[in-house]
Amino acid sequence: MKGLxxxxxxxxASGALFLAFAIFFFVEALTYPAGTAAKMGxxxxxxxxAMVLATIGLVVIFGALSPTAERxxxxxxxxxxLAWVTGSVVLFGALLFPxxxxxxxxxxxxxxxxxxxxxxxxxxxxxxxxxxxLCLAVFVYGLGLQLPVxxxxxx
Numbered sequence: 001m002k003g004l005x006x007x008x009x010x011x012x013a014s015g016a017l018f019l020a021f022a023i024f025f026f027v028e029a030l031t032y033p034a035g036t037a038a039k040m041g042x043x044x045x046x047x048x049x050a051m052v053l054a055t056i057g058l059v060v061i062f063g064a065l066s067p068t069a070e071r072x073x074x075x076x077x078x079x080x081x082l083a084w085v086t087g088s089v090v091l092f093g094a095l096l097f098p099x100x101x102x103x104x105x106x107x108x109x110x111x112x113x114x115x116x117x118x119x120x121x122x123x124x125x126x127x128x129x130x131x132x133x134l135c136l137a138v139f140v141y142g143l144g145l146q147l148p149v150x151x152x153x154x155x
Contacts, residue, residue, distance in 0.1 A: 004065055009074035012064035018057030026050035081115035088112035100148040101140065105132050 006012045025046055035041030063069060088111035095104040106128050113124035139145045 006064055007066065007069040008064040008072045010064075010072045011060050011069070013074050015057045015060030015062075015064060018053055018060060020057075022050045022054035022057055026054070078115075084115035085112045097148055098152055100150040100152065100154075101135065102132055102149060103151055105135055 029043045029046035029050060032043030032046070033041035034043045034047060037044075088108045091111060092104045092108040095107055099107070109128040109131055110124055113119050113127065136149065140147055140149060
């Protein structure tokens with residue numbers, strides 16, 4: 001099997017993580033009824049999303065095995081960056097109802113931006129402004145989700 005050497009270890013590990021998450025979520029979605037495309041059940045969208053995620057994972061894995069793939073070794077895990085991103089998601093969940101979507105998203109984006117070595121305050125603020133507007137447009141106004149937009153003390 002000379003032709004199936006892992007040339008890009010980083011891409012291979014990323015693809016394997018995509019595939020592992022896809023399998024996990026697909027198996028979990030099997031506990032919910034799928035329904036049909038015309039009348040979707042609670043398991044329909046998670047299964048579909050898991051299949052898309054698995055496809056992306058397989059494409060990335062096969063790209064890492066390609067003889068034309070750039071050679072790249074897997075470096076050590078960035079646990080500090082992982083902690084910033086994970087902490088920002090936990091903060092978002094804890095702050096959504098007291099601060100509303102705008103405040104919780106602002107905190108999420110500012111805290112998770114600290115995970116990047118290229119962090120700048122101006123970049124994070126610009127990113128926050130754009131993402132807050134997009135999230136409001138899509139989730140609150142487009143989909144009509146009942147989320148608190150403003151902090152609860154302003155009501």
